[in-house]
Amino acid sequence: MQGFVSVVNGFLWNNFLIYALLGTGIYYTIRLGIPQISKVGPGFKQVFGGIFKRDEKADADGMTSFQALATAVAAQVGTGNLAGVATAIAAGGPGAVFWMWISAIFGMATNFGEAVLAQKYADRVGDEVTGGPAYYLSKGVRSKFLAGFFAVTIILALGFVGNMVQSNSISTAMNTAFGINKLIGGIITAILVGLILIGGMKRIASFTELVVPFMAVLYIIGSIIILIRNGANIIPAFKSIFVGAFNTQAAVGGALGVTVKEAVRFGIARGLFSNEAGMGSTPHAHAVAKVAHPTLQGMAAMVGVIVDTLVICTATALVNLVTGANLTGLTGIEMTQEAFRLGLGEIGLGFIAVSLFFFAFTTIIGWYFFGEANIKFLFGIKAVPIYRWIVLGFIVLGSFLKVDLVWDLADMFNGLMVIPNLIGLLILAPQAAEMLRDYDMNYLGKEK
DSSP: OHHHHHHHHHHHHHHTHHHHHHHHHHHHHHHTTOHHHHSHHHHHHHHHTTTTOTTOOOOTTOBOHHHHHHHHHHHHSSGGGTHHHHHHHHHHOTHHHHHHHHHHHHHHHHHHHHHHHHHHTOEEETTEEEOSHHHHHHHTSOOHHHHHHHHHHHIIIIIIIIHHHHHHHHHHHHHHHHOOOHHHHHHHHHHHHHHHHTTHHHHHHHHHHHHHHHHHHHHHHHHHHHHHHTGGGHHHHHHHHHHHHHOHHHHHOGGGOOOHHHHHHHHHHHHHHHHOTTSSSTHHHHHTBOOSSHHHHHHHHHHHHIIIIIIIIHHHHHHHHHTTGGGSSOOHHHHHHHHHHHHHTTHHHHHHHHHHHHHHHHHHHHHHHHHHHHHHHHHOGGGHHHHHHHHHHHHHHHHHOOOHHHHHHHHHHHHHHHHHHHHHHHHHHHHHHHHHHHHHHHTTTOOO
């Protein structure tokens, strides 16, 4: 079983999906007229312009534009922002960061298209609005097979197996930093998650709009402090990124054996895995936003990629480079932990543990929400309580059970769910472009 899963993952993630995801981003960039430039300003206005308005509140059956984005970012910003970026630098050199930025820029267009289509094909199940790829595959592409395949794989990938991975990250970090028993940590995590989930969409929306900005700002402030303390190394760090993107030998030395191909591969992969552009996850949040035109939420979705990859992942990368943690031989979360220890002293280890808790905890909430939308699609709203209890059980189980096969299964199901979503995006690209044209012709300039 382990060998089969490894072979499938090798094909999906090393030879197919990276190129398919990046290619879709390039196609959407051209097809939509480079929305990363023309619509990113209005996107920030859409997200932040109405935060403090009294009438900008979530109803029981939907979310505001900001709450939808916060829920999407809750899922996007996870352990990969700490561990994955470091892994990319270790495997691809500092130049991988440049290609991470490139993948994010093209991923913005993909996320734009996903959000617009999710808005167009959003549906109502019971008293709540819901939506996502299963809905636009079913109603837009008119393929029940692709819709069902996507729904099953995302429930397995994120709702069940993926949340085991996140729970394990939380319990491990708390055990390492504060000596908390892993099982106890898992039970506490499950209780906290359960208290949020029983409140339904409204409580999830309220939680993410409060916690996600807090955790992002906290992490950025910690990173900025380290950058200030290591100010003399900032320019050399950027130089190593740009030189390494095209000439890794000059940037890091031939002894490491890093090639430009590896810098491109690991940088693009990290960017795409982190912001989830094209993977079909974040559209579930954007589908339930209450906006006057689908294009408005498409613009908001691009902001999520900026926050996730161009801000938080970049902060992690720079901290690792300016502190020299990338030269220690460490990789993954160990490298980032060492970077914050070097930058903040021993308090840095606690800071990373707390950051990891928030990142992984909010990811659990986001991934649960995405899975719930597909439970509703397959079985209706009556199955949601059963799904909720199963997720909580997996959270406890994942906190202490670390089996390599479970982690590989998460990667495999993540890869499988991307395939039907990309098929849908390519088929429905003309509709996304038409929605953008309709906005520009009939709505632009008439916003209230």
